[in-house]
Amino acid sequence: xxxxxxxxxxxxxxxxxxxxxxxxxxxxxxxxxxxxxxxxxxxxxxxxxxxxxxxxxxxxxxxxxxxxxxxxxxxxxxxxxxxxxxxxxxxxxxxxxxxxxxxxxxxxxxxxx
Numbered sequence: 001x002x003x004x005x006x007x008x009x010x011x012x013x014x015x016x017x018x019x020x021x022x023x024x025x026x027x028x029x030x031x032x033x034x035x036x037x038x039x040x041x042x043x044x045x046x047x048x049x050x051x052x053x054x055x056x057x058x059x060x061x062x063x064x065x066x067x068x069x070x071x072x073x074x075x076x077x078x079x080x081x082x083x084x085x086x087x088x089x090x091x092x093x094x095x096x097x098x099x100x101x102x103x104x105x106x107x108x109x110x111x112x113x
Contacts, residue, residue: 016093017096
């Protein structure tokens with residue numbers, strides 16, 4: 001599948017890559033944000049999620065950018081239920097630029113107007 005780059009022709013996965021953006025909920029106090037950071041320090045991604053990268057930008061929002069791979073919807077739901085009271089969460093499927101360039105021409109040839 002796309003995104004990992006480490007698979008051989010013999011290895012196939014149904015997992016997809018996802019980008020997740022976490023923006024602070026409006027109205028949180030400093031103590032609530034600090035509590036969320038302490039919670040994050042001990043939190044682990046759910047089973048079935050392979051983290052590719054997690055960034056904490058030097059900006060107000062997004063507060064967290066995570067790139068991961070999974071084939072388990074339950075894992076996505078668990079992340080949302082865990083962090084939804086602190087962050088506005090956007091999760092979207094993604095491919096690497098390299099893989100996008102590979103599949104782009106075929107997708108463009110099949111698009112309907």
